[in-house]
Amino acid sequence: MTATAHVEAPSAVAGPPLVGSPLDGRAPSGPVEQKWERFRRDMLLVSPANKRKFTVIVVGSGLAGASAAATLGQLGYNVHCFCFQDSPRRAHSIAAQGGINAAKNYTGDGDSVFRLFKDTVKGGDFRSRESNVHRLAEISANIIDQCVALGVPFDREYSGYLANRSFGGAQVSRTFYARGQTGQQLLLGCYAALSRQVAAGTVKMHTRMEMLDLVVVKGKARGIITRNLVTGKVERWAGHAVLLCTGGYGPVFYLSTNAAGCNVTATYRAYRRGAYFANPCFTQIHPTCIPVHGDFQSKLTLMSESLRNDGRVWVPKKEGEKRQPNDIPEEDRDYFLERRYPTYGNLAPRDISSRAAKQVCDEGRGVGPMGRGVYLDFRDAIKRLGRSAIESRYGNLFEMYNRITGDDGYAVPMRIYPASHYAMGGLWVDYQLMSNLPGLFVLGEANFSDHGANRLGASALMQGLADGFFVISDCLGNYLASTPLEPVKADAPEFVEAQTETNVRIDKLLSVNGKRTPDSFHRELGQLLWDHCGMSRNARGLARVLERVPELRQEFWENVQVLGHYDEYNIMLERALRVADFMEFADLLAYDALVRDESCGCHFREEHQEDGECRRDDENFCHVAAWEFRGPDERPVLHKEPLAFEAVGLASRSYK
Amino acid sequence: MNFTLYIWRQRNAKSKGKMVRYRATDISPDMSFLEMLDKLNADLAAAGEEPVAFDHDCREGICGTCSLVVNGVAHGPQRATTVCQLHMRHFKEGQEIWIEPFRARAFPIVRDLVVDRSAFDRITQAGGFISANTGPAPDANSLLVPKEEVSTAMSAAACIGCGACVAACPNASAMLFVAAKISHLAHLPQGQPERRRRALSMVRAMDGEGFGNCTNHEECEAVCPKEISVRFIAEMNRDYLRAALTTAEPETAS
Ligand SMILES: Cc1cc2nc3c(=O)[nH]c(=O)nc-3n(C[C@H](O)[C@H](O)[C@H](O)COP(=O)(O)OP(=O)(O)OC[C@H]3O[C@@H](n4cnc5c(N)ncnc54)[C@H](O)[C@@H]3O)c2cc1C
Ligand code: FES
Numbered sequence: 009m010t011a012t013a014h015v016e017a018p019s020a021v022a023g024p025p026l027v028g029s030p031l032d033g034r035a036p037s038g039p040v041e042q043k044w045e046r047f048r049r050d051m052l053l054v055s056p057a058n059k060r061k062f063t064v065i066v067v068g069s070g071l072a073g074a075s076a077a078a079t080l081g082q083l084g085y086n087v088h089c090f091c092f093q094d095s096p097r098r099a100h101s102i103a104a105q106g107g108i109n110a111a112k113n114y115t116g117d118g119d120s121v122f123r124l125f126k127d128t129v130k131g132g133d134f135r136s137r138e139s140n141v142h143r144l145a146e147i148s149a150n151i152i153d154q155c156v157a158l159g160v161p162f163d164r165e166y167s168g169y170l171a172n173r174s175f176g177g178a179q180v181s182r183t184f185y186a187r188g189q190t191g192q193q194l195l196l197g198c199y200a201a202l203s204r205q206v207a208a209g210t211v212k213m214h215t216r217m218e219m220l221d222l223v224v225v226k227g228k229a230r231g232i233i234t235r236n237l238v239t240g241k242v243e244r245w246a247g248h249a250v251l252l253c254t255g256g257y258g259p260v261f262y263l264s265t266n267a268a269g270c271n272v273t274a275t276y277r278a279y280r281r282g283a284y285f286a287n288p289c290f291t292q293i294h295p296t297c298i299p300v301h302g303d304f305q306s307k308l309t310l311m312s313e314s315l316r317n318d319g320r321v322w323v324p325k326k327e328g329e330k331r332q333p334n335d336i337p338e339e340d341r342d343y344f345l346e347r348r349y350p351t352y353g354n355l356a357p358r359d360i361s362s363r364a365a366k367q368v369c370d371e372g373r374g375v376g377p378m379g380r381g382v383y384l385d386f387r388d389a390i391k392r393l394g395r396s397a398i399e400s401r402y403g404n405l406f407e408m409y410n411r412i413t414g415d416d417g418y419a420v421p422m423r424i425y426p427a428s429h430y431a432m433g434g435l436w437v438d439y440q441l442m443s444n445l446p447g448l449f450v451l452g453e454a455n456f457s458d459h460g461a462n463r464l465g466a467s468a469l470m471q472g473l474a475d476g477f478f479v480i481s482d483c484l485g486n487y488l489a490s491t492p493l494e495p496v497k498a499d500a501p502e503f504v505e506a507q508t509e510t511n512v513r514i515d516k517l518l519s520v521n522g523k524r525t526p527d528s529f530h531r532e533l534g535q536l537l538w539d540h541c542g543m544s545r546n547a548r549g550l551a552r553v554l555e556r557v558p559e560l561r562q563e564f565w566e567n568v569q570v571l572g573h574y575d576e577y578n579i580m581l582e583r584a585l586r587v588a589d590f591m592e593f594a595d596l597l598a599y600d601a602l603v604r605d606e607s608c609g610c611h612f613r614e615e616h617q618e619d620g621e622c623r624r625d626d627e628n629f630c631h632v633a634a635w636e637f638r639g640p641d642e643r644p645v646l647h648k649e650p651l652a653f654e655a656v657g658l659a660s661r662s663y664k
Numbered sequence: 665m666n667f668t669l670y671i672w673r674q675r676n677a678k679s680k681g682k683m684v685r686y687r688a689t690d691i692s693p694d695m696s697f698l699e700m701l702d703k704l705n706a707d708l709a710a711a712g713e714e715p716v717a718f719d720h721d722c723r724e725g726i727c728g729t730c731s732l733v734v735n736g737v738a739h740g741p742q743r744a745t746t747v748c749q750l751h752m753r754h755f756k757e758g759q760e761i762w763i764e765p766f767r768a769r770a771f772p773i774v775r776d777l778v779v780d781r782s783a784f785d786r787i788t789q790a791g792g793f794i795s796a797n798t799g800p801a802p803d804a805n806s807l808l809v810p811k812e813e814v815s816t817a818m819s820a821a822a823c824i825g826c827g828a829c830v831a832a833c834p835n836a837s838a839m840l841f842v843a844a845k846i847s848h849l850a851h852l853p854q855g856q857p858e859r860r861r862r863a864l865s866m867v868r869a870m871d872g873e874g875f876g877n878c879t880n881h882e883e884c885e886a887v888c889p890k891e892i893s894v895r896f897i898a899e900m901n902r903d904y905l906r907a908a909l910t911t912a913e914p915e916t917a918s
Contacts, residue, residue: 075798078798079798082797082798093721093727093729094719094729094780094781094782095781095782095784095785095825096785097728097785097788097825098721098722098727098728098729098825100721100722100727102722102726102727102728102824103722103724103726103727112804114805150800150801152804153800153801153802153803153804154796154798154799154801155804156801156804156807156854157794157796157801157802157854158793158794158796158854159793159794159817159848159849159852159854159855161814161817161818161821161848161852162804162814163814163818164809164810164811164814165811166810166811167808168808168809168810168811169805169808170804170805186818186821187818187822189726189822191726192726192822192824193818193821196821199788200788200792200793200794201793201796201798203785203788203789203792203793204789204793204795206785206789207789207790213785215782215785238774267721267722267723267727268720268721268722268723269721301692301694302692302694302695304692304695304699304702304703305695305699306696306698306699306702306723307723307724309723309724310724408724408725408749411745411749411751412696412749412751413694414694414751414753477798478798481798525706525709527702527706528706569709571709571712571713571714571715572714576675576676576775577676577717577774577775577778579715579717580709580714580715
């Protein structure tokens with residue numbers, strides 16, 4: 009593929025963005041490896057006797073939220089924790105399979121804090137904040153210790169020592185895992201710690217409660233508005249700080265590997281209240297998912313990336329190949345990852361592997377009923393290692409594949425295709441995990457800071473737990489100890505106003521009486537974004553999204569169907585509220601993608617490529633794009649946080 | 665494919681419920697059971713009828729949210745499979761399918777097929793944890809755990825807390841759920857100090873929630889999507905007995 013000419017977008021939607029004041033990440037001065045220590049040396053503390061006087065609202069009970077709530081409760085804060093599932097143990101973190109990274113160097117293969125830091129910065133294509141990433145790498149080892157103390161049954165060797173594997177293309181074995189259910193076991197560890205605090209009375213857990221707005225009083229985040237999903241009651245909650253640990257927005261594409269309930273509402277509503285949204289266009293598309301098979305499909309199942317350690321990815325060389333995969337001889341197969349990336353081969357990072365799969369399918373060489381799939385073939389591995397070795401490594405994954413597709417992955421190559429998986433973008437936070445809105449902290453997948461334009465495997469779990477167990481307690485304490493906060497009650501006018509606005513929104517949805525379900529709007533929105541703002545983007549397609557989304561949004565508010573009442577368990581209303589926010593957020597995502605006129609990591613702008621690879625523009629785009637909401641029909645304002653790479657040094661990212 | 669469905673409809677915890685007959689049409693054999701219900705709900709919406717409420721989230725068999733009794737079996741006919749992972753190709757064209765919520769006194773109905781399983785959270789709060797504070801913990805490798813022990817712990821820890829064991833048990837007992845947690849921690853050295861206290865408080869919390877007794881029907885193991893073994897119940901009983909004999913009263917967990 010050759011570089012295409014730069015396509016000008018229609019000026020109505022494109023135009024240059026309104027640029028506001030630059031942002032400062034407020035990292036302490038000094039060399040990167042000393043910053044966290046310096047911060048901790050200088051931070052202020054809340055005295056033990058005073059902690060219980062502070063009410064902290066934690067939204068979310070995934071790895072980030074549960075670990076934060078448990079830790080803050082243990083320290084003595086008065087914590088209220090919210091989640092929309094019926095139990096905190098069901099947060100989406102439960103679904104993580106592969107593992108969690110830590111720079112323990114237990115295998116003695118050359119790992120170190122610096123290497124993990126450097127891999128993560130490079131993996132993110134130099135669009136993350138060095139200081140945050142270094143802290144993450146420093147803390148990573150403590151996480152494993154903490155989790156073992158909580159009873160997480162990580163896999164072990166016969167010696168009794170912890171086992172490690174290499175994951176997601178890393179050249180060292182630094183990934184810890186608990187069979188294929190690492191996320192589950194980590195979350196159950198956090199859930200146990202959280203349950204202990206609930207029993208101790210330091211944390212009050214509110215399940216089936218959805219946050220629908222953030223309340224800002226005199227410029228500071230002071231509370232939230234929730235809807236009780238069982239009774240429909242809309243309530244006000246006041247506190248001294250609000251922690252959003254609400255996960256990612258992968259389902260903006262409708263189909264994704266995320267749980268059905270994952271949504272953007274909490275972070276988007278905070279954005280509408282003044283919190284900046286950073287790099288919304290950085291969305292990770294994971295290469296190894298089971299392909300779409302039909303119109304009523306509700307989710308795409310991830311097949312752990314570890315399969316690429318032994319499976320070989322290929323498509324037929326010929327377009328429109330009709331033969332069965334096993335009848336296609338070696339010379340007619342294109343092992344395109346091995347061909348294009350000889351050093352990393354099938355283990356090339358996610359963004360690169362996904363894009364390569366899309367490209368071969370676009371060329372008409374995709375496989376399967378809809379032509380959107382590539383083979384993941386274990387024939388050679390079975391020949392080399394024997395079927396039983398493959399079975400013991402990946403048995404549960406083959407079984408899952410068989411369950412969903414009805415096919416036997418041992419006998420015929422599996423079919424896989426990329427799917428929306430993770431949001432690197434999220435609310436902007438400074439070094440102390442605080443948004444530009446004082447008192448609003450954002451943890452885990454919901455923030456933007458550590459993964460830049462592409463996340464490496466096994467590093468989301470690490471980040472969620474670093475934020476929740478080890479970073480937030482110091483940062484929150486520092487904020488509360490250094491900020492005078494007036495007492496605020498939940499009946500203050502700002503709360504009542506926000507509650508009224510939420511009720512109005514609910515009434516409006518219930519009174520449209522239209523013909524189309526929220527789900528059908530969500531599907532259409534998702535398809536539109538997937539087509540033009542997915543694995544590859546160009547100015548014309550993005551302009552199309554920016555034209556079409558407002559139309560779709562208008563149709564939504566004129567024709568959405570929400571049956572039932574507000575004061576009951578109402579799955580259609582629940583859905584409609586989330587879809588309404590996706591509809592608004594989609595604009596922001598596409599606009600960010602349009603304005604970032606370069607290619608980096610997951611963000612592949614067709615106009616900027618070299619031999620099919622991303623061409624970064626460090627001169628103009630080596631910054632975080634943080635967007636400020638200016639009004640429902642107004643263009644958002646762009647605040648840039650310049651990124652400096654002092655410890656790693658900007659380099660082009662090559663896996664060839 | 666087409667099916668005749670009989671589905672439990674109940675507006676809220678207080679109202680009376682009943683089985684209602686529906687037609688599911690144009691179902692692809694590749695759809696999951698929940699996608700079949702999505703399709704039914706879309707058809708109902710087109711006819712102006714309120715959708716059937718059912719619980720779900722991950723749709724990949726790990727979060728434990730989905731909770732349907734299909735033709736009398738919790739999670740349906742396929743062994744070791746949550747209902748979200750059950751596919752329509754396992755049903756026969758034109759078949760009648762009966763869909764009910766997980767029923768138990770301790771699981772009150774919220775709406776239609778959705779039940780309240782917060783009793784499980786409360787049992788966990790009674791002691792389903794190791795009391796380790798967040799802070800500098802000892803190096804993870806300072807504690808060696810034999811591979812087989814970890815593997816047993818993991819087999820118990822794999823429980824997704826869905827409650828199928830309760831729904832399947834003629835006594836609506838939660839023994840398998842509670843035993844899974846107790847055994848998970850009992851097989852690890854970190855879990856030893858609180859082992860007896862944990863067994864006592866969790867079992868008492870379970871009784872307090874109104875779950876029934878175990879009379880060894882083993883229906884729980886048969887429906888468990890994670891194939892948790894009933895031998896963990898025996899282990900728990902041993903721990904409980906030992907604890908009851910040696911401890912006066914359980915302290916309240918802190
Ligand atoms: C299939 C899959 C496999 C993965 N595998 C790995 C892996 O192997 N390694 C790895 O490192 N990462 C993996 N990831 C990514 C990782 O699991 C997630 O990024 C991470 O778990 C997110 O944790 P979190 O705590 O930020 O959010 P979540 O776990 O998503 O939790 C969000 C919480 O917020 C609550 N919430 C959200 N909105 C609201 C609202 N409006 N009101 C009230 N509550 C709300 C939810 O109820 C939930 O409790 C995987 C992801 C997927 C989808
Ligand atoms: S929906 Fe998560 S286990 Fe079925």
